[in-house]
Amino acid sequence: MATIYQVSERAGVSLATVSRVMNGNAKVSETTRNKVLAAMAELNYRPNSIAQSLASNCSNSVGMLVSEVHGPFFGEMMSGVENELRTAGKHVIIAAGHSDEASEKEAIEFLISRKCDALILHVDAVTDQYLIDLNERTPVVIINRTIPGLEDHCICLNNELGGYQATKALLDMNHRQIAYISGPLWKHDARERFEGHKRALSEFGLPLDEALCVQGDFHEEGGARAMETLLASAKPFTAVACANDEMACGAMNCARDHKLDIPADVSVMGFDNVIMSRYTFPHLTTIDYPAGEMGRMAACWVRRQIYQDKQVKVRQLFEPSLVLRDSVRQL
Amino acid sequence: MATIYQVSERAGVSLATVSRVMNGNAKVSETTRNKVLAAMAELNYRPNSIAQSLASNCSNSVGMLVSEVHGPFFGEMMSGVENELRTAGKHVIIAAGHSDEASEKEAIEFLISRKCDALILHVDAVTDQYLIDLNERTPVVIINRTIPGLEDHCICLNNELGGYQATKALLDMNHRQIAYISGPLWKHDARERFEGHKRALSEFGLPLDEALCVQGDFHEEGGARAMETLLASAKPFTAVACANDEMACGAMNCARDHKLDIPADVSVMGFDNVIMSRYTFPHLTTIDYPAGEMGRMAACWVRRQIYQDKQVKVRQLFEPSLVLRDSVRQL
DNA sequence: AACATTCATGAAAGCGCTTACATTTTTATC
DNA sequence: GATAAAAATGTAAGCGCTTTCATGAATGTT
Known part of the structure; x- marks a missing residue:
C-alpha cells in the first residue's frame, strides 16, 4: 500500500x-496538482483513513444506537442514516441498547471509545440528564425524544398528534366505545401517544374509561394479552387503538381466536406503519411513522452541525399521518 | 482526555x-502494574483507539455489507453480527449493496478504505472471481453463497435442501399439482431453492410442469404478479411453493383478491421464516432460515481467523427446517 | 564471589497523516 | 528594476499509541 510519502517522492x-x-x-498550482494527481493514480494511492483520523482528530465515523438492530422500525431508520452518511463519505457504527439502561450506557461508552464524531441515539432507558451530560462529552442527536435544553439536538415525531389522529379517525367513523392498548408507560412515546388518545376523546366529549385502557409491552404477545384482558372485562367496545403495529397484530390474532371478525366485529388501529402492517390480514389501518426519513434527518443534522456542511437542510419535527387500510370500518 | 503519556508520568x-x-x-511486575492501574483510574484514562489502530495496524472494525439495511432478513443477520462482535470489543461498520454490482463494489471499496480488518458480505451481484481477488486484498467471509476455492470462507444455508423440504412437505400432504414461484434465477440461492423443488418432484415421480413455474422478484409485488399469471394460465394446482416469504404474501393477497381461500382452495408455502410470516393471515407455513445465527457465525469466523481467538467455534453449514403454520393444508 | 540467565523496564523509532510556520517563488506596484 | 505583497511550497513537529532493542536489576549456579 502506497503512502503519502511515496506519492510525494514520485511527484517530486x-x-x-x-x-x-x-x-x-x-x-x-494547477501544474503541481496535476503532477500529484498523476502520481496518486500511478501508485493507486489510497489515503490511510486511520492516520488521517489521528492527525486530524476526526474519525469520520458516527455511532448509531438503536434498541434492536432487527425489528422493522429500526431497519428503516438505520437505512436512512447509512444512506445519507455514506454519500458524505462518513461511516456508521451500529450498536444495540436493548431498551435497558445499563446496556444503553455501555453501548454509548463503546461508541465513544471508538471516537465517533457524533452519536445518533434512539434510547428509552437513559435519563434526560444523562443525555445532557453526554452531549458535553460528544455531540449527540436524539431521535424520537425531546430533551429540555437539548431541543435543537432532537429529531422528533409528534407522537401526541399521532395518538390523536388514530383515535380521531376512529371517532370520525362513529366509533364511541374505543379501547386503548398502550405501550409501557415509562416510555415517553407510549405516554405521548396515550395523551393524544385522551385528547381526541375529550374533544368528542367522551370520558376516558379506565376499564378500556390496558398497558401492553409494544410486542405482539403484550397486544394479545391486552386484548384478552379487554375481552374478558365484558365491557363492550367497537374499536381498539393500539400504540404500535406489533401489538395491533397480537390483538387481531387474539380477536380471531375469539371468533371475532376484523373489522366487522371489532376495528383495530395500529401505529408506526411498519412494513409488516401491509402484510397482515386484514391489512392494518395505522399511523405512519416516517422512521427512514427521520433517520436520514438525524444524519443530515450531523453533516451540518459536525461536518460543517451547511448545504444540507435539517428538519427536526415530523408529523405522523393516517394510513387507511382494512382493519377499521365505518359504523 | 488523558493520554498514555500522562498516565506514565503519574505512575512514574x-x-x-x-x-x-x-x-x-x-x-x-505486580507492583508497577498496580501503580499504572491506579494512575489510569485516577485520570479516567481511555486509550485512543485510533492511535492504537495506527500503531498496531489493526482497526478492530469489521465491515458488513448487506443488500438492504432494512428488511427483516438482514436485521436478524446484522443483529447476530453486532452482538457477537461487540462482546469481542470490535465494531461493525454497516453498508448496503442494493443487489447491484456497481453499488456492491463501491460499498466494498468504501469499507476497505475504512481499514476494516475483515469483511462480512452478503452479496448477489458480484462475481465469484471478484470475491476471490478481493480476498487477497482483505479477508472476506461470505454469507449464503459458496465460492469454489473459498469454501472455508463461506457460511451457508443448504438452500437446495430447503427447496426440497418445502415441496416435499407439500407432497407429503398429498398435493400433486404444485406451482412454484421462484426468485430471480440469476441469484444462486433462487436457483438452488428451485433445484430442491425439482428434486422433490422427481423423487415422487412427478414431471416438472413448466407452465406451473414462474419467476418472481423476491418481493411482494412479484409474488402477486406471479400468482396472477398462474391463475390466468388456467392450469389447476392445489398448492404453490414460493422461494421466499414476501412473495408468498403477495401470492396470498392475490389469491384472496380472486376469492380463493387459503389454505382451503390453495395452499401456500413460504421460505425464510421472516418475522412477518408469523403475522400474516393465515400464518405462513415456511422454511426457517437461521439468519441471525448465521450472522453470528460469520462474526465467530472473524474472531477466530482474524483476531486469533481460537476459543470460538465456527459452524459453516446450516440446515433449513420446516415451520408448520396455517397456510398449507393436508389434502 | 564471579558469572550466566532471566526478568522488568526504558529509550526511541516508527505508524501515515495534518498543519503551523518558515521559506521560496511569483506577481503586482511604482 | 527595486520593493512589497501574495501565492506556492517545504520543513518539521506533532497526533497517541506499539514494539524492537538495549539496559539494568534480580536470581540462580558453581
Missing part, C-alpha cells in the same frame, strides 16, 4: 503538498 | 510499561 513535491491536493483546503 | 514509569499493562502481552 513535499508531503504537505500532497496532503493539500487531497484535502483541497489550500492553494496548489 | 515509561510509556512502554503502560502500554504493556494495557495489552497484557508482556510481563510487568
Whole structure:
C-alpha cells in the first residue's frame, strides 16, 4: 500500500503538498496538482483513513444506537442514516441498547471509545440528564425524544398528534366505545401517544374509561394479552387503538381466536406503519411513522452541525399521518 | 482526555510499561502494574483507539455489507453480527449493496478504505472471481453463497435442501399439482431453492410442469404478479411453493383478491421464516432460515481467523427446517 | 564471589497523516 | 528594476499509541 510519502517522492513535491491536493483546503498550482494527481493514480494511492483520523482528530465515523438492530422500525431508520452518511463519505457504527439502561450506557461508552464524531441515539432507558451530560462529552442527536435544553439536538415525531389522529379517525367513523392498548408507560412515546388518545376523546366529549385502557409491552404477545384482558372485562367496545403495529397484530390474532371478525366485529388501529402492517390480514389501518426519513434527518443534522456542511437542510419535527387500510370500518 | 503519556508520568514509569499493562502481552511486575492501574483510574484514562489502530495496524472494525439495511432478513443477520462482535470489543461498520454490482463494489471499496480488518458480505451481484481477488486484498467471509476455492470462507444455508423440504412437505400432504414461484434465477440461492423443488418432484415421480413455474422478484409485488399469471394460465394446482416469504404474501393477497381461500382452495408455502410470516393471515407455513445465527457465525469466523481467538467455534453449514403454520393444508 | 540467565523496564523509532510556520517563488506596484 | 505583497511550497513537529532493542536489576549456579 502506497503512502503519502511515496506519492510525494514520485511527484517530486513535499508531503504537505500532497496532503493539500487531497484535502483541497489550500492553494496548489494547477501544474503541481496535476503532477500529484498523476502520481496518486500511478501508485493507486489510497489515503490511510486511520492516520488521517489521528492527525486530524476526526474519525469520520458516527455511532448509531438503536434498541434492536432487527425489528422493522429500526431497519428503516438505520437505512436512512447509512444512506445519507455514506454519500458524505462518513461511516456508521451500529450498536444495540436493548431498551435497558445499563446496556444503553455501555453501548454509548463503546461508541465513544471508538471516537465517533457524533452519536445518533434512539434510547428509552437513559435519563434526560444523562443525555445532557453526554452531549458535553460528544455531540449527540436524539431521535424520537425531546430533551429540555437539548431541543435543537432532537429529531422528533409528534407522537401526541399521532395518538390523536388514530383515535380521531376512529371517532370520525362513529366509533364511541374505543379501547386503548398502550405501550409501557415509562416510555415517553407510549405516554405521548396515550395523551393524544385522551385528547381526541375529550374533544368528542367522551370520558376516558379506565376499564378500556390496558398497558401492553409494544410486542405482539403484550397486544394479545391486552386484548384478552379487554375481552374478558365484558365491557363492550367497537374499536381498539393500539400504540404500535406489533401489538395491533397480537390483538387481531387474539380477536380471531375469539371468533371475532376484523373489522366487522371489532376495528383495530395500529401505529408506526411498519412494513409488516401491509402484510397482515386484514391489512392494518395505522399511523405512519416516517422512521427512514427521520433517520436520514438525524444524519443530515450531523453533516451540518459536525461536518460543517451547511448545504444540507435539517428538519427536526415530523408529523405522523393516517394510513387507511382494512382493519377499521365505518359504523 | 488523558493520554498514555500522562498516565506514565503519574505512575512514574515509561510509556512502554503502560502500554504493556494495557495489552497484557508482556510481563510487568505486580507492583508497577498496580501503580499504572491506579494512575489510569485516577485520570479516567481511555486509550485512543485510533492511535492504537495506527500503531498496531489493526482497526478492530469489521465491515458488513448487506443488500438492504432494512428488511427483516438482514436485521436478524446484522443483529447476530453486532452482538457477537461487540462482546469481542470490535465494531461493525454497516453498508448496503442494493443487489447491484456497481453499488456492491463501491460499498466494498468504501469499507476497505475504512481499514476494516475483515469483511462480512452478503452479496448477489458480484462475481465469484471478484470475491476471490478481493480476498487477497482483505479477508472476506461470505454469507449464503459458496465460492469454489473459498469454501472455508463461506457460511451457508443448504438452500437446495430447503427447496426440497418445502415441496416435499407439500407432497407429503398429498398435493400433486404444485406451482412454484421462484426468485430471480440469476441469484444462486433462487436457483438452488428451485433445484430442491425439482428434486422433490422427481423423487415422487412427478414431471416438472413448466407452465406451473414462474419467476418472481423476491418481493411482494412479484409474488402477486406471479400468482396472477398462474391463475390466468388456467392450469389447476392445489398448492404453490414460493422461494421466499414476501412473495408468498403477495401470492396470498392475490389469491384472496380472486376469492380463493387459503389454505382451503390453495395452499401456500413460504421460505425464510421472516418475522412477518408469523403475522400474516393465515400464518405462513415456511422454511426457517437461521439468519441471525448465521450472522453470528460469520462474526465467530472473524474472531477466530482474524483476531486469533481460537476459543470460538465456527459452524459453516446450516440446515433449513420446516415451520408448520396455517397456510398449507393436508389434502 | 564471579558469572550466566532471566526478568522488568526504558529509550526511541516508527505508524501515515495534518498543519503551523518558515521559506521560496511569483506577481503586482511604482 | 527595486520593493512589497501574495501565492506556492517545504520543513518539521506533532497526533497517541506499539514494539524492537538495549539496559539494568534480580536470581540462580558453581
